[in-house]
Amino acid sequence: MNSGNCCREVGGKPCLDLGGIGCSFFLPFTDGATTNTDDIRKHAAELAALAPDVILASGSATLGPLLQVTPPVVFTIIVDPVGAGFVANLAPGGNATGFTTFEYGIGAKWLELLQQLAPAVTRAAVVRDPSITSGIGQWGAIQAVAPSVGMVVSPVNVHDAAEIERSIASFARAANGGLIVTGSGFAVVHRDLIVALAARHKLPAVYYERLFVTAGGLISYGPDYLDQHRRAAGYVDRILKGEKPADLPVQAPTKYELVINLKTAKALNLEVPPSLLARADEVIE
Numbered sequence: 001m002n003s004g005n006c007c008r009e010v011g012g013k014p015c016l017d018l019g020g021i022g023c024s025f026f027l028p029f030t031d032g033a034t035t036n037t038d039d040i041r042k043h044a045a046e047l048a049a050l051a052p053d054v055i056l057a058s059g060s061a062t063l064g065p066l067l068q069v070t071p072p073v074v075f076t077i078i079v080d081p082v083g084a085g086f087v088a089n090l091a092p093g094g095n096a097t098g099f100t101t102f103e104y105g106i107g108a109k110w111l112e113l114l115q116q117l118a119p120a121v122t123r124a125a126v127v128r129d130p131s132i133t134s135g136i137g138q139w140g141a142i143q144a145v146a147p148s149v150g151m152v153v154s155p156v157n158v159h160d161a162a163e164i165e166r167s168i169a170s171f172a173r174a175a176n177g178g179l180i181v182t183g184s185g186f187a188v189v190h191r192d193l194i195v196a197l198a199a200r201h202k203l204p205a206v207y208y209e210r211l212f213v214t215a216g217g218l219i220s221y222g223p224d225y226l227d228q229h230r231r232a233a234g235y236v237d238r239i240l241k242g243e244k245p246a247d248l249p250v251q252a253p254t255k256y257e258l259v260i261n262l263k264t265a266k267a268l269n270l271e272v273p274p275s276l277l278a279r280a281d282e283v284i285e
Contacts, residue, residue: 101223158187
């Protein structure tokens with residue numbers, strides 16, 4: 001790792017210094033801030049020009065361009081790194097390793113939560129990005145489980161804001177509907193719109209991460225991202241001490257969090273079961 005400043009900027013974005021493992025530790029904050037491929041490629045080139053010994057990349061939109069540069073990469077918040085072609089397998093053998101977001105089977109949990117919170121819901125619109133491997137995989141897993149729990153599911157593609165608004169408005173015309181929002185950079189970019197549409201159309205919604213619930217969404221169940229980045233810092237430390245990314249296996253999350261927004265539940269006239277409240281890691285009132 002080079003010995004410059006502990007915290008620098010790339011492409012006008014702040015970079016992250018995780019104390020205790022050295023300085024000039026770069027994190028591009030692009031996935032979730034932009035989905036413009038040209039901008040992300042530009043930031044990746046700027047990072048490579050700084051000649052760091054390791055790069056931490058967060059999200060699929062960020063990781064792809066960074067794999068074209070030479071420094072080792074530790075990634076986080078990647079749903080399916082093998083399916084997306086970022087690594088050959090979970091024992092990567094290349095120049096990148098890191099931490100997955102969740103397994104596709106978590107979709108069954110999202111369906112279960114939707115039914116627990118809103119027993120009248122029999123239809124679920126699944127918000128997904130069909131242009132990425134994980135968008136297809138998450139939808140497929142939910143679609144496979146839905147019949148066994150008596151739920152009819154339909155996809156809502158997130159190509160742009162207008163399409164999201166049209167699709168959710170159309171879905172909401174019939175009764176007993178709810179939303180499941182799967183993981184993608186596009187969903188993060190459009191989170192305020194998605195949360196607002198769920199409120200406008202009185203649709204109970206389950207989200208894949210806490211960010212949506214703090215923005216006014218109903219409930220989320222997903223990995224603890226802070227814990228994931230702490231674990232990624234450990235991988236960075238090991239690489240800086242001489243280990244190779246090829247020798248560090250890709251790992252799944254070990255901590256998940258359930259977050260409930262009681263204010264939103266009240267606005268939807270939903271009573272949160274005490275058993276569900278007792279399991280919550282965070283309750284927003």
